[in-house]
Amino acid sequence: MAEWTSGIYRLVGMPKFYAAFQDALGAAKGRKRLVREFIRPEPGSRILDLGCGSAAILPDLPSDVRYVGIDHNPRHIAKAKASHGEAGLFHAGDFSAAASLSAEPYDLVLALGLLHHLEDDEVRSLLKLVRSVIGPNGRFLTVDPVFIENQPAIARFLIRNDSGRNVRDEMGYAMLSRSIFPQVETFIHHDYLRFPYTHCFMEHRLG
Numbered sequence: 503m504a505e506w507t508s509g510i511y512r513l514v515g516m517p518k519f520y521a522a523f524q525d526a527l528g529a530a531k532g533r534k535r536l537v538r539e540f541i542r543p544e545p546g547s548r549i550l551d552l553g554c555g556s557a558a559i560l561p562d563l564p565s566d567v568r569y570v571g572i573d574h575n576p577r578h579i580a581k582a583k584a585s586h587g588e589a590g591l592f593h594a595g596d597f598s599a600a601a602s603l604s605a606e607p608y609d610l611v612l613a614l615g616l617l618h619h620l621e622d623d624e625v626r627s628l629l630k631l632v633r634s635v636i637g638p639n640g641r642f643l644t645v646d647p648v649f650i651e652n653q654p655a656i657a658r659f660l661i662r663n664d665s666g667r668n669v670r671d672e673m674g675y676a677m678l679s680r681s682i683f684p685q686v687e688t689f690i691h692h693d694y695l696r697f698p699y700t701h702c703f704m705e706h707r708l709g
């Protein structure tokens with residue numbers, strides 16, 4: 503079990519609660535900044551979003567991107583379809599099913615908040631899958647909570663209590679990524695949410 507799903511954590515699997523929780527944390531503003539500074543999508547990009555949730559990122563992407571989202575929680579996918587209609591393709595299933603969704607390579611693959619829900623061997627499988635579906639100049643972008651030294655107490659508390667059971671330190675994420683991708687850069691940010699919170703961003707390239 504790579505994520506907590508019982509007790510209070512059941513709420514995280516409910517789209518309405520998850521969206522309200524994200525709003526309270528200031529995630530909407532953070533998403534806009536994430537798109538502007540980190541994702542930097544080109545018009546018409548082909549984008550695969552692994553663990554897409556209800557595809558909350560989609561309205562902040564250029565309107566002509568070709569977006570495919572996959573999430574193993576059917577409730578999030580139902581919400582994505584209801585909210586975004588024809589603006590993207592949404593699939594309920596494990597990320598591993600993404601390989602069979604399209605023969606054309608993707609320009610961008612996103613995993614926003616997914617790696618810390620996965621065991622190490624699952625992360626390696628995901629990285630191999632991404633390597634097989636991304637174009638030669640494509641980028642694979644991840645964002646996850648991270649443990650670092652001298653982290654604000656509130657950030658450490660929130661991160662310790664995340665439903666994902668595999669929050670790592672920066673080196674933990676980077677070593678996994680570098681075992682599969684030749685070029686990986688990590689960036690630590692403390693200010694993407696309304697509260698002190700620490701994120702590890704990673705940009706993966708094929709070369």
Ligand SMILES: C[S@@+](CC[C@H](N)C(=O)[O-])C[C@H]1O[C@@H](n2cnc3c(N)ncnc32)[C@H](O)[C@@H]1O
Pocket residue numbers: 552553554555556557558572573574575578595596597598613614615616619
């Ligand atoms: C922290 S949420 C992030 C959702 C969305 N990317 C966002 O930024 O709002 C992590 C998501 O990963 C999904 N997930 C976890 N393990 C998965 C797996 N093995 N395959 C597909 N989706 C998964 C969960 O259902 C959840 O929606």
